[in-house]
Amino acid sequence: MGCCFSSDSETTDPDGDEVKPLIPDPNQERKPTNGSERNADNLPSNRTDEQALLTVILQRTALNIIDVSAVDSQGMEQHEYMDRARQYSTKLEVLSRTLSQKKPVPLPSLTSQPHQVLAADLVPHADVQQVSKIAAYAYSAISQIKVDAKEELVVQFAIP
Amino acid sequence: MSIEYEEQLAGSLVDSFPKDFGYGVENMDMMQENLENSPSADNKPRILLMGLRRSGKSSIQKVVFHKMSPNETLFLESTNKIYKDDISGSSFVNFHIWDFPGQVDFFDPTFDYEMIFRGTGALIFVIDAQDDYVEALGRLHLTVSRAFRVNPEINFEVFIHKVDGLSDDHKIETQRDIHQRANDDLADASLEKLHLSFYLTSIYDHSIFEAFSKVVQKLIPQLPTLENLLNIFISNSGIEKAFLFDVVSKIYIATDSSPVDMQSYELCCDMIDVVIDVSCIYGLKDEGNGNAYDKESLAIIKLNNTTVLYLKEVTKFLALVCILREESFERKGLIDYNFHCFRKAIHEVFEVSGSTQRMGGATVQSSPPSCSGNGLSRLKSTALNGTPRSLV
Numbered sequence: 045m046g047c048c049f050s051s052d053s054e055t056t057d058p059d060g061d062e063v064k065p066l067i068p069d070p071n072q073e074r075k076p077t078n079g080s081e082r083n084a085d086n087l088p089s090n091r092t093d094e095q096a097l098l099t100v101i102l103q104r105t106a107l108n109i110i111d112v113s114a115v116d117s118q119g120m121e122q123h124e125y126m127d128r129a130r131q132y133s134t135k136l137e138v139l140s141r142t143l144s145q146k147k148p149v150p151l152p153s154l155t156s157q158p159h160q161v162l163a164a165d166l167v168p169h170a171d172v173q174q175v176s177k178i179a180a181y182a183y184s185a186i187s188q189i190k191v192d193a194k195e196e197l198v199v200q201f202a203i204p
Numbered sequence: 205m206s207i208e209y210e211e212q213l214a215g216s217l218v219d220s221f222p223k224d225f226g227y228g229v230e231n232m233d234m235m236q237e238n239l240e241n242s243p244s245a246d247n248k249p250r251i252l253l254m255g256l257r258r259s260g261k262s263s264i265q266k267v268v269f270h271k272m273s274p275n276e277t278l279f280l281e282s283t284n285k286i287y288k289d290d291i292s293g294s295s296f297v298n299f300h301i302w303d304f305p306g307q308v309d310f311f312d313p314t315f316d317y318e319m320i321f322r323g324t325g326a327l328i329f330v331i332d333a334q335d336d337y338v339e340a341l342g343r344l345h346l347t348v349s350r351a352f353r354v355n356p357e358i359n360f361e362v363f364i365h366k367v368d369g370l371s372d373d374h375k376i377e378t379q380r381d382i383h384q385r386a387n388d389d390l391a392d393a394s395l396e397k398l399h400l401s402f403y404l405t406s407i408y409d410h411s412i413f414e415a416f417s418k419v420v421q422k423l424i425p426q427l428p429t430l431e432n433l434l435n436i437f438i439s440n441s442g443i444e445k446a447f448l449f450d451v452v453s454k455i456y457i458a459t460d461s462s463p464v465d466m467q468s469y470e471l472c473c474d475m476i477d478v479v480i481d482v483s484c485i486y487g488l489k490d491e492g493n494g495n496a497y498d499k500e501s502l503a504i505i506k507l508n509n510t511t512v513l514y515l516k517e518v519t520k521f522l523a524l525v526c527i528l529r530e531e532s533f534e535r536k537g538l539i540d541y542n543f544h545c546f547r548k549a550i551h552e553v554f555e556v557s558g559s560t561q562r563m564g565g566a567t568v569q570s571s572p573p574s575c576s577g578n579g580l581s582r583l584k585s586t587a588l589n590g591t592p593r594s595l596v
Contacts, residue, residue: 097556098429105433105549109440109542112535 249325249423254304254347256340259332260365260407265289265303267407268416269453274407282306321354325423328361333378333404334369341382345389352398359422360400362386363415368406375404410470417455426553430458433553437546441539442532447472448550449523451480451497457522472525475513479503497523506530514539518547519554 253261263277269289287303302320321327329347331340348360364382367375383402390398403415421427430448438446438460445468447456454473483497501523503515510530518524524543533539 094556098426098553101549101552101556102429102432102436105545106436108545109436110538111440112442112532112538112542113440 250302250320250323251419251423252302252304252320252324252327253330254327255330255363255365256306256332256335256343259306259330259335259340261306261330262287262303263407264330264363264365264405264412264416265301268412268455269301271452277407317350318354321351321358324351324355324358326359326361326419327351328363328419330363330365331382332366333364333375334366337382341385341389344386345393348398348400349390349393349395352395356397359419360398361415361419362400362402363405363412364402365405365412367404367411368408379404410466410473413454413473414464414466414469416453417457420455421457424457426557427458429553430550431461433546433549434458434460437542438526441526441528441542442535443526443528443539445527447525448518449476449525450521451476451523452521468527471513471527475503475505475515475525476523478505479515504533516543516547518550522550 253265255261260277262280262283263272263274265287266272266277266280267274283303283305286305289301289303327348329344331337331344344362351358351360362382364375364379367378370378379402383400386400390396390400401418403411403418405412405415424430434446434448437443445462445464446460447469448458449456449472454476456469456472479501480497483501487501498517501515501517503513505513505515507513512528512530512533514526514528514533516524524546528539
């Protein structure tokens with residue numbers, strides 16, 4: 045920062061950056077500044093940069109990692125629990141009323157009241173075809189099951 | 205029996221003499237090897253395994269990096285030439301391991317020890333604790349003093365090896381004695397700045413892996429960041445202990461800041477062995493190509509003492525092994541999310557180091573694991589030998 049200010053007092057920052065490597069004049073007062081900058085280009089600068097990067101990695105990791113022991117302490121108050129339960133129940137009731145309109149009609153039961161079965165609409169032909177196709181697929185898949193015998197996983201170690 | 209042994213020893217000495225002291229030929233060979241390896245050798249630090257003959261250097265190298273059974277090391281022949289092992293293709297440990305013959309003579313003018321020590325990151329000196337170690341200590345002093353003059357940055361590690369046959373009191377006494385004598389020698393030579401680290405090791409238990417882990421960790425510049433990431437991960441996930449393992453060698457390159465107890469470490473090592481073995485049996489694809497360990501590798505082992513071991517892949521060569529309570533594991537979903545954040549951070553850390561290295565940062569010693577065909581095949585062959593060791 046001090047170096048920057050001293051540069052600003054004489055020339056603008058970009059001009060200073062351009063001039064410094066071109067004319068390292070030993071007669072001027074900026075000789076120690078040039079020396080320190082030359083030192084910055086040396087090994088300690090690489091080490092400092094590497095150390096800074098490693099510190100950033102450490103800090104970011106510490107920030108991202110979740111404290112496992114803190115999970116238990118996030119309990120809810122009893123009244124808050126009851127409030128949320130009522131809130132969720134209300135929402136579910138609203139949804140259930142909405143969804144009931146779209147619910148498909150189940151197949152009629154054959155165990156009682158045969159007159160209702162006879163009076164109901166016929167099962168669509170497309171549904172019958174779909175069920176038949178699914179059954180055919182299942183039968184085909186089951187018939188293709190084969191046992192592929194390989195070497196035994198458990199063998200007796202015998203000394204030759 | 206003893207006479208026969210002496211004859212074999214004499215034969216071994218006679219056989220190894222020409223290679224050890226073939227001045228012109230040996231020097232030429234070494235120079236050629238150096239020229240050939242100079243591009244890659246400059247980038248990868250070196251770990252030297254040194255010590256007297258029959259101290260166990262090659263056994264350590266075989267057991268840690270090539271999954272040799274400790275019992276098979278009894279049949280290893282004496283190393284008569286510097287054995288260079290580039291394990292970076294099959295392991296996260298991106299180093300060269302050099303296994304030195306015990307009879308290398310540093311006073312030989314044709315031996316260019318300066319070249320060797322200049323590029324070395326760690327020097328491991330192996331001392332046989334079951335033997336009379338006075339000669340070994342003399343050699344240790346000569347080796348480390350010479351290496352320190354060439355390269356003071358070397359980490360000097362002393363493995364007090366073959367301690368499996370010693371009682372606990374004898375181990376402590378041996379370590380204390382070696383520690384005292386070695387440091388006294390250094391003080392006499394005005395080498396107080398030379399620091400030695402000592403480890404009690406044996407290839408028949410996990411101590412050799414523990415010691416090698418410590419040596420390798422000193423050479424990884426990102427270690428503090430890795431440890432911090434592990435601390436963040438386990439403290440937020442209810443995990444008691446976590447290790448970041450190199451799957452091939454079972455060296456852990458980082459762990460959280462809680463203390464390491466050997467029993468937990470052994471459990472994690474055994475888990476890796478089990479995972480690799482089961483994956484080799486059932487996990488390989490029909491073509492047989494690919495690796496037993498890949499990014500989908502995952503294992504959960506629940507022990508009968510309500511402890512859970514949880515293993516997940518982090519990178520091509522690294523796996524995270526966690527130890528946690530069963531009740532903590534009930535939040536597996538959150539732990540998995542936290543692991544996802546951890547894994548992403550690890551990849552970013554290595555990307556930062558890789559980019560800095562590309563920018564000419566010579567200090568970066570560790571780069572992201574490279575993906576190469578040789579590495580893949582080597583990992584597969586190595587993993588196939590992941591048989592649990594049978595302790596005597």
